[in-house]
Amino acid sequence: MQELETEIARLDDRFRPIAQASTPSRDLPAGASAERVLRSLISLYAESTEPDRAALRRLLDRYRYFRWGAHLPYEWTGAAEFRARLIHLSLVDQGDDTRDEILTLRDYCTRAYAEGIEVTPIVAEVVAMSSDVDKYGMGSMKAVLSAYAP
Known part of the structure; x- marks a missing residue:
């Protein structure tokens, strides 16, 4: 480490x-x-x-x-790369602005759905590893992932 x-x-x-x-x-x-x-x-x-x-x-x-x-590179395909990006969002834990993370999450999910990836189990896995601390008054990363993943 x-x-x-x-x-x-x-x-x-x-x-x-x-x-x-x-x-x-x-x-x-x-x-x-x-x-x-x-x-x-x-x-x-x-x-x-x-x-x-x-x-x-x-x-x-x-x-x-x-x-x-x-x-991570903007261009990606496949469930493993979708999962990596959601884990990155969880790791960043809302960054400097939760709204940016919500837009990124929605983009990733929309792209994953279009590719035929089963989004729900991957989101659920990442929700389980995410923080439940509400850093900016918009909910925790756990709540954001649960609420905004289409």
């Missing part, structure tokens, strides 16, 4: 000046490295107990520029 946090901190430092620029660019120099670390985090989060998942959510709260800059 310490090695992973060290890498997240390094990437957070690389993303900070880009995120703080007056016009932030999404063309990030560490994109492949950040995706690799993010996928490791997603796997770890999915396999962890609730206390460990809570610690991982706090880690992303602490390294907000990593949270901002690390993402």
Whole structure:
């Protein structure tokens, strides 16, 4: 876990000046490295107990520029990639704005339905691993996933 946090901190430092620029660019120099670390985090989060998942959510709260800059590719197909994206939403735990996460969730679910993916069992799995803390007065991530997944 310490090695992973060290890498997240390094990437957070690389993303900070880009995120703080007056016009932030999404063309990030560490994109492949950040995706690799993010996928490791997603796997770890999915396999962890609730206390460990809570610690991982706090880690992303602490390294907000990593949270901002690390993402999975926009183009994806298949149930495994849909699941990874929902787990990422759970891990980010509403990020800076619950409304953005709701829009992202709806987009992912709409795309998954269009692809013929069975959305309900995947959403239920991720709901079970999500936080029930209401960070911004719009409900917890658990409630958001339950309420806004079409």
